[in-house]
Amino acid sequence: MQEVTSLVRAFYGSRRSTLSPTDLRSIGPICTAIEAHNPKRALLLCDQLLKRSPAFPSALGLKALALCIASHPLSASARNDIAKVVDTAKMASKGAALDDAEVLMLLTWALRFAGKGDEALDLMAKAVQNNPDNEELANDAFVQYLRIDDCKSAQQIAMKMSKQFQDERYLWWSVLTTILQIRNLNHPQGPLLLSIAERLLASHYANKPGATSYATANEFHIVSRVLELRAQYSNSTEPPSRPNSTAKPSSSSPSLSNPIALPTLPPTEPPRSARRALLDHFASAEADKRCDENLGFEIWRRDVEFDYGSVGGGEWKRLWDRLATGLREKGDTNWHSMLYMIRAACAVASSSATSLEGPSATEAPSPVGIALLEETRQLLRTLSNESPKSKVERGYLLGLLEVARELRIRQWPEADKLDTLVAEYFDRFGTKACCFDDLLPYIDALSPQELASLRSTLSAATDVSLTDIRIATKAINAWKLLRRYAPPGSAGEEHEAALAFTRLYFEALPLGANLPPTELQPADDFALLAGQAWVAAYQTSRSRAYLESALALSEHILQKSKYKYQVRILAINLLRQLGASSISLAHYRIFGVKNVQFDTLSHLILARGSTYAITAPKEAGVVPEAASVMAWYGSGQREAREMSVRTFMNDAFTKVEDFYEFRQHLENSLQQGLATVETLRMSLLSGTLDAEAIETASIRLAKYVELGDDALVDHRDYKTLPNYQSREGQPIWVQSELGPRPDVNWLRILASAYRRFLQPSSADMQGSNVPTSCTEMEQRFVAFSRDAHLALIADLEGAGEREQAALAFFRDQVDKFATLTDDDTMLQWDVLHCAAVSLEVRLSTALELRLRQRTEDYRFQAFVLLEVGIDRRSEEMILQKTPEQVGLCHHATTLLEELTCHLPAQSKHAKRLRAFRNAARDAVKPIGPKLTAYGKRVAKERAKIVAALAHLQQFEPLDENRLTNFAHALVDSRKSSADALGLAFSRKTAK
Structure with missing residues (x-):
């Protein structure tokens, strides 16, 4: 375990400066044994050392770690031994081990590993309480609380440290941990915790009379965040929550408009509301200074002004003035600045803030707002025509487009024709x-008539000779837009379009002849358009030849542009559909996916990867x-926990x-x-x-x-493959992935x-509708799982009917498989998925139980999923035996044999379950030979694919x-996938 290795290395390193050479030599071999994952030797050395020094704290901590x-999985006896070690540490030498921060870290980690998290917290709290003057111990306690x-x-210990040690740093720790608790605005004690944070800040700045600024950017950030949370929790307004907040405040939250004196907020009469305090804070000279130094603060201020401002308060107009001045006088080219200037003008016109996710039609605009929008339009037009940056800066013209789109969607009078601006851009x-x-x-946002007019402009850009990279890029953009806004074509039309794009690809390919291998070819997107056109042709005709054409071209592209990841992703998807798993994996490994990319890209091969x-x-x-994932x-x-801790340290x-x-997103990742x-x-x-995996799986499944x-x-990234299909049809991801997209x-x-199957007696049988994200087989x-579960837990009288309902699944699967293999339009993944x-239902892990000297010895071997349920159910029934009966069947080698040893009713259940298992095997067995025959048919398709x-x-390189x-490569990979599964089927269903 990597975490144990890190712990023991850090512990030994810390001991170098605290232990005598003799003591350090005594724990060295123990640390080495733990690092080498040799717990037996580590425990032996610990016991020898504790025999000489029963209260040696380091030995106690290492023994707890070795037991882990x-x-x-961790046995019940090991859990008890860990608890005994901790109890010894509490009592030995009046709890001297609890005075040592490093030893305490090992003990609490071991308790959490043993599932005793509450005891670990109690131990830490007791250690801090017994050593109120030990700042190092308190710091370690704070860090461990953060880790978990x-x-x-x-927050509580940081507040005590702030009072005890008079270190300003601990004050900020206390406020920050309060923020972490209440940032989810549904926290039941949010207002109370927020009032505590307010008092801490008020007390801190009360000791600095006359201060008009904050010492650091950290202080300004913390104060700003507390003020924002006050406004969010206040029931005087319920604005849209910040992106890093997960909910809106409850309308029942108490008002948080108590006066608070800060360097940027001198006392006023009457006291400011929470909303006004936040706005005044960001309108201060100190805020101007901080926002000039830090773009993040400036963007935050824009969000606050936009979300909490109003026409009457003048915040939206001041926001517009500041952003317009930046564009006009300071040469600001940030698209965020232009976008918020437009949004501010729209807010003034409509007297309400509009979500950036998309505006909606509103009432008639105010004359002041329309005038401001016109001024915005004129400013952007002037900059787009006269600015020295206008030839390369796209934002000015995009700003004009945004103004025109806002006016159209809101149904306000339009100053510029949107289609004319699109053509100009x-x-x-x-x-x-x-x-x-x-x-x-x-x-x-264009009308059908405007789209028809735009097509003529775009078509003119495609009727050119591709003699220059700029011309080729413009033609590619034109083709993308024409394809996007054209209706879906027939299979023949899509095929002809694909061939045309392929011709354009080879025509433009010489433009990148002198580029280094690490650069992308300018013509690559022509080939990507061709590939997507062939995919669209397959969707209409169900002819695999079109997918094979897309793959053949993709293989050629990737030899020229190794790093054209969009083409490689499309190739991975199509190869998986065709059943060529080994080639798709080779492509995936070229990406070198690592770290957080596992969370965003691993779906490429893990989505229904069990096929x-x-x-x-x-x-x-x-x-x-x-x-690896x-x-x-x-x-x-x-690592995320440690990074979170390091931000405090x-x-x-x-x-x-x-x-x-x-950290929260990673721990709650759907892809995980x-x-x-x-x-x-x-x-x-x-x-x-x-054994460990089955217990871990049971816990996770219950969650x-x-x-x-x-x-x-x-966090799955589906933008890595751009969609160039018609907007009236399905996007390319939907067309090329394996079945409906899995979701929560x-x-x-x-x-x-x-x-x-893993927990028959505790499984929830509440029926729920099967989501559309499941394939037909799923x-x-x-x-089947519902029927089989009822059969497993049924009594002897009602078992027969339940078992027949479950066995019907296998008979239906045999019929369905035969239908799929006879249908030439079916992709190989459909066949293998069935x-x-x-086989998944049939295959799994059969638990065998032998009782030797009254101890359980678990052994696992591959068998049937149904048998998992049978074995788990048998185990549950064994555990229902009386203590005198457990452990007497020394000759039993399986759970079913153990189950037959004593009670007649259990013996009958064992025979019934054995017969149920054998009937399931016989029912599904015919799929094996059919799958083998299917693999032989695949091997004969080489000539058909070439034809x-x-x-x-017609293209010379191909x-x-x-x-x-x-x-040959495609067929070999497809055949290998079919043959391997067929062989496993035959082997696992043999008697």
């Missing part, structure tokens, strides 16, 4: 690669990738909430939940589920079953299904030899 790695996200305890900046993305929101969990012996599969979530969350107070939010379920499915199929719709955060509903329903599996789900790709031979090699 003594067994996997106990902000309440951290395309004419001036069409040579920039970003032109397509820039124009999308504005073209979406390809079984591979040929010498072929790398998706299972190691899944293991899950390992990173563990290490990444530990390094006085980076402006970053505290950012890192805290990052999806990866957990997929990893479990892979373990079932590959037969690698061990996911109870999830709310907003409990997890989705998918996670919840699948977690419930698996939990019925919907069948969920229904087989994998059937289907004959139209590509000659017959290259296409033949491509077809």
